[in-house]
Amino acid sequence: MRATSTWTSPRREEGFTLIEILIVIFLLSLILAVAVPNYTKSTERAEKAICDNTKKGAEAQLELYLIDHKQDATKIMENGEIVLSKLVDEGYLKEAPQCPSNGKYRVGKGSDGTYQVKCSFHDEVSTH
Numbered sequence: 139m140r141a142t143s144t145w146t147s148p149r150r151e152e153g154f155t156l157i158e159i160l161i162v163i164f165l166l167s168l169i170l171a172v173a174v175p176n177y178t179k180s181t182e183r184a185e186k187a188i189c190d191n192t193k194k195g196a197e198a199q200l201e202l203y204l205i206d207h208k209q210d211a212t213k214i215m216e217n218g219e220i221v222l223s224k225l226v227d228e229g230y231l232k233e234a235p236q237c238p239s240n241g242k243y244r245v246g247k248g249s250d251g252t253y254q255v256k257c258s259f260h261d262e263v264s265t266h
């Protein structure tokens with residue numbers, strides 16, 4: 139059985155009216171306005187998480203190196219600073235640790251006397 143309409147719609151011209159196009163453009167811009175900031179925030183959070191993991195791994199390997207070398211870091215130092223890429227030469231890291239946001243890692247001593255890896259992008263510059 140076919141449903142029949144009791145009223146017939148007026149015959150329309152082909153294509154869209156200006157108001158229909160404007161509504162579509164408005165809705166698309168609304169979706170973009172919501173989606174783009176969420177996307178950027180989530181990639182920032184992901185990069186920070188990767189950076190934190192990389193730092194923790196580098197700290198753990200540095201600690202191992204120092205235990206193996208009786209806390210003597212002179213072999214992996216350059217200009218008075220520990221250089222993490224030298225842990226690669228020593229076989230403690232597969233590759234030099236890198237921040238996904240292109241921050242530079244520096245090793246410093248924390249308040250508890252242990253070595254801590256800091257990222258120039260995530261630990262020093264950023265305020266969030």
Ligand SMILES: [Zn+2]
Nearest residue numbers: 189237241257
């Ligand atoms: Zn970083």
